[in-house]
Amino acid sequence: MRGGVRSSVSTLALALLASGCFYLDGINERPSAEIVRLASSNLVRGGWLDLAAVVDDPDGDPVTYRWTARACGAAAASCDPTPFAEGTQQTFSLAIPGARAGGAPLAAVRASLEVVDRFGAAASPTQVLVVDIGNRAPTIALQVAGLDGDAYPAGLPVWFTAITSDGDDGPDAVTLAWELDIPREPPTPSWTFEPSATPPSTDPAARQERRRLLATTPGTWTVRVTATDPLGAAATASLGITIDPDRPPCLTAASPWPEPGAVLLLEQPRRLEVVSVDDDLAPYPPPTDGYRTSATFQWSLASTQTGGALVTLPDATASALELDPQSLAPGEIVAVRVEIDDGVGRPSPCGPDLDTCSLTADACVQRLTWHLEVR
Amino acid sequence: MRRGAVACLVAAALVVGCAGADGSIGDGGSGNDGGLGCRASIQFQPAEAIAGAGVYVRANGDVDGDPGFVTYAWTIVDESGSDLPLTSVGAGGRDVEFEIADPGVYVAMLEVNGGACASASASFTAIAPGALDVPYRLRVVPPPTSSTPPIERVQLVRGGGDADLGTVTLDFGILVDGEVASAAGPEAAYVRLSPVGSPDLWIETVTDGGVFYATLRSTPHDLLVVPQGPGLAPRRVAGWQPTLAPPVAVDAGVELAGVVTDPTGTPLPGAQVALKVSGVPSTIATTDGAGAFAVRTVAPIAGDQLEVTVVPPSGSPWPRLGASLVATGAAAPLTIAYAPSLTTRSLAGVVVEQGGAPAADVEVVVVGTHADAGTVGHGVVTASATGTTRRSAVTDTGGALPAVAVVAAEHAAVIRAASGTVVAALDLTASVPATIAGPPATPFAVRVVDADGAALPGVVVTAIARGALALAGPTTRTGVTDGSGAVSWPGVPGATWDVIVEDPAARAARRELAEVANDDLGAVALPRALRISGRVAVPGGSAVSAAAVTLYCELCSGIDRQRPVASARTGVTGAFTLAVPDPGVAP
Numbered sequence: 020m021r022g023g024v025r026s027s028v029s030t031l032a033l034a035l036l037a038s039g040c041f042y043l044d045g046i047n048e049r050p051s052a053e054i055v056r057l058a059s060s061n062l063v064r065g066g067w068l069d070l071a072a073v074v075d076d077p078d079g080d081p082v083t084y085r086w087t088a089r090a091c092g093a094a095a096a097s098c099d100p101t102p103f104a105e106g107t108q109q110t111f112s113l114a115i116p117g118a119r120a121g122g123a124p125l126a127a128v129r130a131s132l133e134v135v136d137r138f139g140a141a142a143s144p145t146q147v148l149v150v151d152i153g154n155r156a157p158t159i160a161l162q163v164a165g166l167d168g169d170a171y172p173a174g175l176p177v178w179f180t181a182i183t184s185d186g187d188d189g190p191d192a193v194t195l196a197w198e199l200d201i202p203r204e205p206p207t208p209s210w211t212f213e214p215s216a217t218p219p220s221t222d223p224a225a226r227q228e229r230r231r232l233l234a235t236t237p238g239t240w241t242v243r244v245t246a247t248d249p250l251g252a253a254a255t256a257s258l259g260i261t262i263d264p265d266r267p268p269c270l271t272a273a274s275p276w277p278e279p280g281a282v283l284l285l286e287q288p289r290r291l292e293v294v295s296v297d298d299d300l301a302p303y304p305p306p307t308d309g310y311r312t313s314a315t316f317q318w319s320l321a322s323t324q325t326g327g328a329l330v331t332l333p334d335a336t337a338s339a340l341e342l343d344p345q346s347l348a349p350g351e352i353v354a355v356r357v358e359i360d361d362g363v364g365r366p367s368p369c370g371p372d373l374d375t376c377s378l379t380a381d382a383c384v385q386r387l388t389w390h391l392e393v394r
Numbered sequence: 395m396r397r398g399a400v401a402c403l404v405a406a407a408l409v410v411g412c413a414g415a416d417g418s419i420g421d422g423g424s425g426n427d428g429g430l431g432c433r434a435s436i437q438f439q440p441a442e443a444i445a446g447a448g449v450y451v452r453a454n455g456d457v458d459g460d461p462g463f464v465t466y467a468w469t470i471v472d473e474s475g476s477d478l479p480l481t482s483v484g485a486g487g488r489d490v491e492f493e494i495a496d497p498g499v500y501v502a503m504l505e506v507n508g509g510a511c512a513s514a515s516a517s518f519t520a521i522a523p524g525a526l527d528v529p530y531r532l533r534v535v536p537p538p539t540s541s542t543p544p545i546e547r548v549q550l551v552r553g554g555g556d557a558d559l560g561t562v563t564l565d566f567g568i569l570v571d572g573e574v575a576s577a578a579g580p581e582a583a584y585v586r587l588s589p590v591g592s593p594d595l596w597i598e599t600v601t602d603g604g605v606f607y608a609t610l611r612s613t614p615h616d617l618l619v620v621p622q623g624p625g626l627a628p629r630r631v632a633g634w635q636p637t638l639a640p641p642v643a644v645d646a647g648v649e650l651a652g653v654v655t656d657p658t659g660t661p662l663p664g665a666q667v668a669l670k671v672s673g674v675p676s677t678i679a680t681t682d683g684a685g686a687f688a689v690r691t692v693a694p695i696a697g698d699q700l701e702v703t704v705v706p707p708s709g710s711p712w713p714r715l716g717a718s719l720v721a722t723g724a725a726a727p728l729t730i731a732y733a734p735s736l737t738t739r740s741l742a743g744v745v746v747e748q749g750g751a752p753a754a755d756v757e758v759v760v761v762g763t764h765a766d767a768g769t770v771g772h773g774v775v776t777a778s779a780t781g782t783t784r785r786s787a788v789t790d791t792g793g794a795l796p797a798v799a800v801v802a803a804e805h806a807a808v809i810r811a812a813s814g815t816v817v818a819a820l821d822l823t824a825s826v827p828a829t830i831a832g833p834p835a836t837p838f839a840v841r842v843v844d845a846d847g848a849a850l851p852g853v854v855v856t857a858i859a860r861g862a863l864a865l866a867g868p869t870t871r872t873g874v875t876d877g878s879g880a881v882s883w884p885g886v887p888g889a890t891w892d893v894i895v896e897d898p899a900a901r902a903a904r905r906e907l908a909e910v911a912n913d914d915l916g917a918v919a920l921p922r923a924l925r926i927s928g929r930v931a932v933p934g935g936s937a938v939s940a941a942a943v944t945l946y947c948e949l950c951s952g953i954d955r956q957r958p959v960a961s962a963r964t965g966v967t968g969a970f971t972l973a974v975p976d977p978g979v980a981p
Contacts (some may be wrong), residue, residue, distance in 0.1 A: 271537065271538075271940065272535070272537060272538065272940070272942050272963070274535065274942070275596070275598060276538050278598075278599065278600075280600065281584075281598065281599065281600045282584060282600060283584065283598050284584055284586065284598075284618070284620060284675070286670065286673075286675050288952060288953040288956075289956070290953060290956040290957065294535075294942050294961070294963075295940075295942070295963055304854065304898035305852060305854060305874050305898055306852075306898075307851075307852040307898065307899040312874075313854070313874050316872075318868070318870075320867070320868065324786065324867075332867065332868060332869070333810075333815075334815055334859070334863075334867075334869040334870075334871060334886070335868055335869055335870050335871075336870065336871050336872055337856045337857075337858070337870035337871060337872035338856075338872065339856070339870060340868050340870055341858055341868060341870065341953055341956075342868055343864065343868075343953075345714070345716070345782060345865075346784060346864075346865060346866075346867060346868075348666060348705050349666050349667075349668035349678045349703055349705060350666060350668070350678040392584070392620075394620070394668060394670075394675035394678070
């Protein structure tokens, strides 16, 4: 091609010489161009791509640049017909979009460059550079919250919070998949594991999702959560906790504390009171930790009015009972019983004749009985 | 937030060892032995002061032992946890002065020789100018596992600022084995012991083989002894010395005899009669066929308060009688007569309705109190007796009551239906109504807020029945407020309650609403609380954990004296904090 031009020029020169015209002007040559990627690029979606044109014009003519950048799929075989960026400078700095025009994730950028000199001669062919844009995998962290410390008694909710982020897709594009490994040893586990209201993340680049585990069976429970971004990159976090067997509630203080065999005096109104209950689920006074509830109380009374039998007082549910001898006959011995419950509903192992009762056959009692003689 | 900081500082200080005198406000504190045979302590001068700009208190540091060259490093913080500027006034910085501009608790910490020798801490309570004060009873009950006796003392709470009580020191006490005996030998008896000056603090026990065991402070106690043996009169022993534990002799006391007659003047057999002579109960007697009785009691002397109780025999329509009169000291019989004006009406066939329909198979308790239901005479003294009716019956399948006779007077019917309990008015003064209609069910509801109107979740609301419902039997209901500060439960229409609202988290002070009607109480605001802190220890300074620390009303009477105003349990350091209503300051 270039040899053909030289031949034509020589012929034209000979013709000019033969005609007596001695003026000779140079023939314009087209520039050549090449695209180079600058090291300052941040090749992620949402990042940027810095390109520059390296141009050589044999004639030293000034040139013009026309850059275009198109978003492409993973194989770079298909690119959006409409450029997402254009440029006219020697350098071309473009913001890499997160997605293609149709919403699909962007995997590559196809940059093309046309260089034209002042005579309209264009570098040929058009320079094209396909830049593969990487995909950052999401991050995932898992936290557990229950009672203070490492105690997770059966029957008390435990909250697992997954915190995910994705540097290029953003946290909202990440999907979370929750899995629960249940104890394999008997007894058959019993649980619920369900979404729970989640407070918003204080970090705008992260998103939180919460699950509430309520396990009523002790053992090792493992929660696994997998975060997956739209391009399939994934990360997994897991966290195992030990659910401890639930302890029965214990009456730890009462006023007065009934001594075995003692018959107290009821000659004026008296207040019989449970002062404190220790329990992992329902202590008393009620905790304010947001996890546990209050112990419940059931009072019974045996008097001549009940035929001597202990009868549950359906209208007595407080931690104290005020007893007025005015409603009882002088000389009679009444029995007042309080029993506590933490909501688990264990059957009592004790007959009604026993003044105290312990589910664990130790000093932890769930029943107290006062005997009082009315005077 | 500020309180939290102070609480931490106080707790830290107490762990280091604050061992002041027994609970006096503004007491000093001392610290641990640094291991070099020396021990630091802090005293304040004055021990008590009213806060104000330009008012200074001196903290005196002292070191026991001979540590040689001594350096003192002071830190004194106010309730916000801020370091106060200090003025050194002693040689080598031993003493410092600090300004008590605001009421509240100031915590002083002293390091001697850089802490290598010893350190100490103590708190000083600055009193608010014009502080009003309210006396309470401060009771400390060690856990059941402890053998330390409980203590109770009057505690003045001053308004306008928090206070630190310092260390409340329990007494190890002594194990006492007392003996109760009559002329016939050891006696089974109930024994109630109260330290002299603390009549509300009861240590109760019973004898075993005539011997009772109790761990008591070594100070004198008042005893109430109620022997179980027939013919033996209860008695009171004043100033009993636990260190000597002299045997308590019981005997037959004196006999008080009398007669009970019904409204027609006819002797009433089968009635129970019981007396109290200035609070000491008598034996219990049952009237014979002639209506006669005789009880054994301590000999009443002139001026003693005689309380007489008469319970008619089962099935009798007459009310229980109660009367109080002043003894003359004369050995005169008791004359107990039902008022001639009393008549009865039968409830046979009266239909009980609930929700507009007959209430079948429900328990109905008819209760009422009647003035001038009788008289009690003792010598030349005669007192009017109050009558109390409590008759129980069950409706038949048609909702009708059986033939139950009650006094012709105003009553209330407590209807215990499966759907809930209601209280209905029942006026039998002139006639017997055909029906007793229970009022419609309404919920008991309350919303608890703080002094600024903000909702208080986690607050315990307890309703204790008064009036008719209480006469029918003990009734106490409770609930815990939800996130909006609200709590509700099925109500008892027609009932009245004492409602006690208390915050376990001590964000506000307890509040009691006396005799409110069962209804939607709306918003109940809890008053601002003062924080009264302290620490419970045994002699030597070891902390007592899990002790119940309770404030009771000192100026109240009756059951109100037994209802806690504020309560807390000590932690592992023995520390406690009570939220107490602020008595305020004088305008």
